[in-house]
Amino acid sequence: MRNVIGKYLDTIDALKLEDRMLTHNTLILGEEGSGKTNLACRIRNFVIDSNVPTLYMDFANSHEDEVELRYKDEHFNYIRFDESEAFDKAFAKLVADKKHIYMAVDPKFFSNKREKKSKLSKVISQQALLDDYYYFFHDIENLNGFYTKFEDFLLYMLSFANLQKHGLTFLAQPHQTFENPHLKLLFSFLYVGKCSNANYFNTAILKTLKKNKFYYQCRTAYPTLLFNDIKSSMVKIDEYVPEL
Known part of the structure; x- marks a missing residue:
C-alpha cells in the first residue's frame, strides 16, 4: 500500500493517506511547478492500491x-x-x-x-x-x-x-473561485502550494514555498455540532519516480 506520501515539517511523523480520503474530497492548489501533479499521482496510487x-x-x-x-x-x-x-x-x-x-x-x-x-x-x-x-x-x-x-x-x-x-480530487491553479467559503466546505483535505498572487490566499509563507511543499489543512474525523475542526500543518510530498 503506497500510503506514505511525505512528511510533516513541524513533527517527525510521516504523512500518510488514510481510508477516509477515499470517501472525502481533496483540493490541490498551487502555481505551475508547485508539485500538484506529483501529489495527485501519489493520491492516485493510493486509490489504485485500495482497489478503487x-x-x-x-x-x-x-x-x-x-x-x-x-x-x-x-x-x-x-x-x-x-x-x-x-x-x-x-x-x-x-x-x-x-x-x-x-x-x-x-x-x-x-x-x-x-x-x-x-x-x-x-x-x-x-x-x-x-x-x-x-x-x-x-x-x-x-x-x-x-x-x-x-x-x-x-x-x-x-x-x-x-x-x-467515493470522493474526488480537484487540482487547480489558485483562482478567486476557490476563495468561496461554500465551495471550500466541499473539501475535507486541502493542499495549497506556492501562491504569489496577493489576491488569492494572501499568506506570506505561501509565496516562498518550494516545489512539493504544501500548506496542508485537514478536516478532522471527530464529529461536532457544526463542522469538524480543521488542523493545519506544513508538509513535504515525496517526489514519485515510477519504477521502470
Whole structure:
C-alpha cells in the first residue's frame, strides 16, 4: 500500500493517506511547478492500491504522448472525450470493465448556460461511475477556457458529489473561485502550494514555498455540532519516480 506520501515539517511523523480520503474530497492548489501533479499521482496510487477504479480528467486535453510518464503504468488507459458514438462505445467498455481511465478533455464541451446540461456533464455523472469510481479533475493550464464553463461543471459537481460512493480530487491553479467559503466546505483535505498572487490566499509563507511543499489543512474525523475542526500543518510530498 503506497500510503506514505511525505512528511510533516513541524513533527517527525510521516504523512500518510488514510481510508477516509477515499470517501472525502481533496483540493490541490498551487502555481505551475508547485508539485500538484506529483501529489495527485501519489493520491492516485493510493486509490489504485485500495482497489478503487479511477477516472482522471485532464482538462489540458493532452495528447497521449504529452502525458507524464508517471501516469503511464499498467493501469493507464488513455481516451479523449468527444461527442461521438465511437467515444461512447469505447468509454462504456472501459467503465464496464472497471478500468482506470485517463481522459483528455477540452473544457469547451461544458455548457455555459445554466439551464443546459452538457453531454460531458452527463457522461461524468452517469450512475456506473458514481457507484464505483474515484474522480480526479485536473484543469492544468486551461484556466480561462475552463472557468468560463465552470458554472455547468460546478452545478453538476455539487449535485453528484453527495451521491457518489467515493470522493474526488480537484487540482487547480489558485483562482478567486476557490476563495468561496461554500465551495471550500466541499473539501475535507486541502493542499495549497506556492501562491504569489496577493489576491488569492494572501499568506506570506505561501509565496516562498518550494516545489512539493504544501500548506496542508485537514478536516478532522471527530464529529461536532457544526463542522469538524480543521488542523493545519506544513508538509513535504515525496517526489514519485515510477519504477521502470
